[in-house]
Amino acid sequence: MAELNQAPYQLHTIKVETPLCMHQTAQQMAKDSAMEQWDARLAQMRVESYNKEVRERHLRNFKKRQEKQEYMKRLRADHKASIDKDQVSQANGSDSENDDVFEAMKMKKVNQKFSKLMSFNLDNSFNTIKNLTGKHQ
Known part of the structure; x- marks a missing residue:
């Protein structure tokens, strides 16, 4: 114990050298992880884009159906009015x-x-x- 107190404190740095293959492996793993994250993000963006297109298509189709139904209602009303007019005119002469x-x-x-x-x-x-x-x- 006396020796510890008397010896000056020295900081020793220990160099740990990793072999080149281990360094490359760590880099490759980081790249792979980044690529996987990027691939996941791209896949998510594709899904979101597809869902947006589907929603827009459904909305367009819904509007077309609605316009067609309104047109058919007007057409039926006009046809009924013309039939009523014909019946009235036939009754009058x-x-x-x-x-x-x-x-x-x-x-x-x-x-x-x-x-x-x-x-x-x-x-x-x-x-x-x-x-x-x-x-x-």
Whole structure:
């Protein structure tokens, strides 16, 4: 014990040399671990991406189905309204005769407006020619 107290304290460093193969093995294990973590992350990202695509596809399909159902409802309502209109018009009289009379009246009004417009344009053209030539008859 006396020797311990008298001897100066010295720190000894012990160099432990690992063989090169052990060092490479440790590095390789670290790389493998990192690669496995990266592979796991990539796999998780792929799954998340696929799930997102599936959700979006389901949402698009749901919206399409919903739009189609709304369109079919409107179509049925329009069809029912036209059937009801036909039944009312048949109860009141012939539908085709009323439609023909209405179309004839509409065409007559259109023809009258067109003829008035054409006569107005022709009158203006003749008046312009008379004014330019100075010939008044």
